[in-house]
Amino acid sequence: xxxxxxxxxxxxxxxxxxxxxxxxxxxxxxxxxxxxxxxxxxxxxxxxxxxxxxxxxxxxxxxxxxxxxxxxxxxxxxxxxxxxxxxxxxxxxxxxxxxxxxxxxxx
Amino acid sequence: xxxxxxxxxxxxxxxxxxxxxxxxxxxxxxxxxxxxxxxxxxxxxxxxxxxxxxxxxxxxxxxxxxxxxxxxxxxxxxxxxxxxxxxxxxxxxxxxxxxxxxxxxxxxxxxxxxxxxxxx
Numbered sequence: 001x002x003x004x005x006x007x008x009x010x011x012x013x014x015x016x017x018x019x020x021x022x023x024x025x026x027x028x029x030x031x032x033x034x035x036x037x038x039x040x041x042x043x044x045x046x047x048x049x050x051x052x053x054x055x056x057x058x059x060x061x062x063x064x065x066x067x068x069x070x071x072x073x074x075x076x077x078x079x080x081x082x083x084x085x086x087x088x089x090x091x092x093x094x095x096x097x098x099x100x101x102x103x104x105x106x107x
Numbered sequence: 108x109x110x111x112x113x114x115x116x117x118x119x120x121x122x123x124x125x126x127x128x129x130x131x132x133x134x135x136x137x138x139x140x141x142x143x144x145x146x147x148x149x150x151x152x153x154x155x156x157x158x159x160x161x162x163x164x165x166x167x168x169x170x171x172x173x174x175x176x177x178x179x180x181x182x183x184x185x186x187x188x189x190x191x192x193x194x195x196x197x198x199x200x201x202x203x204x205x206x207x208x209x210x211x212x213x214x215x216x217x218x219x220x221x222x223x224x225x226x227x
Contacts, residue, residue: 034213043202043217044144044152055215087152091212095168096154 002026002090006099012107015078021102023071023088031067032092038101039084047086048073078104109133109216111203116221123193123225129186129203129218137161137181140206143188144214145199145223155201156188157212171197193225 003026013019023033031051036044046055048064051071061076075082083106088099115127129141142157156167156177165177176189186203200222204214 032211036214043219044204044214045217046213046215049207049211049213049215089152089213094166094212096212098152098154100151 001095002029002093002097004088004090004097004099006086006088006102008102009100010103010105012105013078014107015080017078019075019078019104021073021086021104023066023073023099025069025071025090028068029090029092032090033064033066033071034089034091035062035064035073036087036089037082037084038087044087075104109205111205111216111218113201113203113218113221116201116223118224118226119193120227121193121195121225124189124191125193125223127188127190127201127221127223131184131186131205134205134216136179136184140210140212141179141186142204142206142212142214143177143186143201144204144217145201146220147196147199150199153199154212157206158186190223193223195225197223198225199223
């Protein structure tokens with residue numbers, strides 16, 4: 001199965017800053033990659049699919065890029081509600097697999 | 108508005124069985140692949156199973172093959188997960204998720220989850 005590795009594990013940033021998260025696949029997954037946000041006690045929320053397509057209703061400050069094995073996810077200006085955990089997930093091969101998550105915390 | 112509401116989670120002994128349900132509303136349920144995803148305490152997300160629109164294709168992660176069965180009733184807009192021979196390591200919050208419009212295996216919409224605890 002494809003192993004997804006996210007980095008860093010934790011990011012300490014200030015509101016208003018730009019942040020970039022990374023996701024690496026053990027083997028190529030084309031552009032079949034999604035990014036989710038999960039707040040404590042809540043379900044994951046789809047932000048990005050197809051590596052770079054924003055899901056419906058997702059603010060433009062969230063963006064994704066990459067293909068193959070290397071992917072990035074950027075929040076252009078962090079809002080208070082953005083401080084939580086983000087996961088990448090590949091869906092190119094069965095089973096779909098998630099990264100271990102990156103926690104974005106307030107500096 | 109799309110809604111997915113899971114139910115059926117409970118405390119069960121190792122070796123026991125449980126059936127989870129996910130009632131869908133706000134979209135045409137029979138048009139979408141549906142999925143079960145779980146998150147064990149202190150662990151990451153794991154895709155458990157999915158099922159095609161007509162129920163004729165089903166896929167499972169290796170750790171649950173032969174023990175879990177996914178099914179759906181399109182007339183009742185409901186997804187099910189029958190879990191047998193439960194193990195302590197199956198303890199998790201189980202989410203149902205709707206696939207993307209193209210049928211790809213990502214979770215476009217999610218329920219709030221139902222907690223399964225396997226313990227003696």
